[in-house]
Amino acid sequence: MRVEQRGEWPLLHVRSASRATELIAIDPDPDDLPAIAAHVADDPRAMATLVTPDLAPFLAAPFPGGVRVDRADETFMSTRLSPQGLPLLPGYRTRWSPDGHRMRYSVEDGRSVAAEGVVGVWGDVAVLDGIETSSRHRRRGLAAHVTDTLTAWAVSEGAATGVLAASPQGRDLYVSLGWQPRLAMWSWMGIARKSHI
Numbered sequence: 001m002r003v004e005q006r007g008e009w010p011l012l013h014v015r016s017a018s019r020a021t022e023l024i025a026i027d028p029d030p031d032d033l034p035a036i037a038a039h040v041a042d043d044p045r046a047m048a049t050l051v052t053p054d055l056a057p058f059l060a061a062p063f064p065g066g067v068r069v070d071r072a073d074e075t076f077m078s079t080r081l082s083p084q085g086l087p088l089l090p091g092y093r094t095r096w097s098p099d100g101h102r103m104r105y106s107v108e109d110g111r112s113v114a115a116e117g118v119v120g121v122w123g124d125v126a127v128l129d130g131i132e133t134s135s136r137h138r139r140r141g142l143a144a145h146v147t148d149t150l151t152a153w154a155v156s157e158g159a160a161t162g163v164l165a166a167s168p169q170g171r172d173l174y175v176s177l178g179w180q181p182r183l184a185m186w187s188w189m190g191i192a193r194k195s196h197i
Helices: 030-038 056-060 142-156 168-176
Strands: 002-006 009-013 021-026 046-052 067-080 093-099 102-108 113-122 125-133 161-166 180-190
Touching: 021 030, 030 046, 030 056, 046 067, 067 168, 102 142, 113 142, 125 142, 142 168, 161 168, 168 180
Parallel strands: 021 046, 125 161
Antiparallel strands: 002 009, 009 021, 046 180, 067 161, 067 180, 093 102, 102 113, 113 125
């Protein structure tokens, strides 16, 4: 992943299926909204994420043009990485695969992916992402196992701190594994311009 500085915030060249770039605005001011939106406006593969202690002033500010809300319900979480060695239920097999600059870990039932997640390590920080369990495999501890296994791999690569964006559904799981909620998150995507033919 390539990172460049855009004004006061980093612009990550993510090159994932969901987005090409993501601007991370950490603790911005509501007056910064137009400048943040300008980085992603009109580009449906560009994302801007605001990370702040309190979203209320931003939600009350005029909404900029050229963008749409992608998510307004995630929580930025972090932890001191400490794998617990959570076991996997019998009947599943696992697979590691490189995913660009990250590693993907999958739990499979022989026919399909039951749970998966990815991790990338930059220096001593690990970023966990995309931890999901398919609907027929929920409530079996698979997401906890995936999170713990990604943690163990990150530690083996030199990471000491972990960060992630938790959905409302995943937040309680991460808290149970020792992750701490830190900040609210609000993500926008650019909207494609309509062609005038």
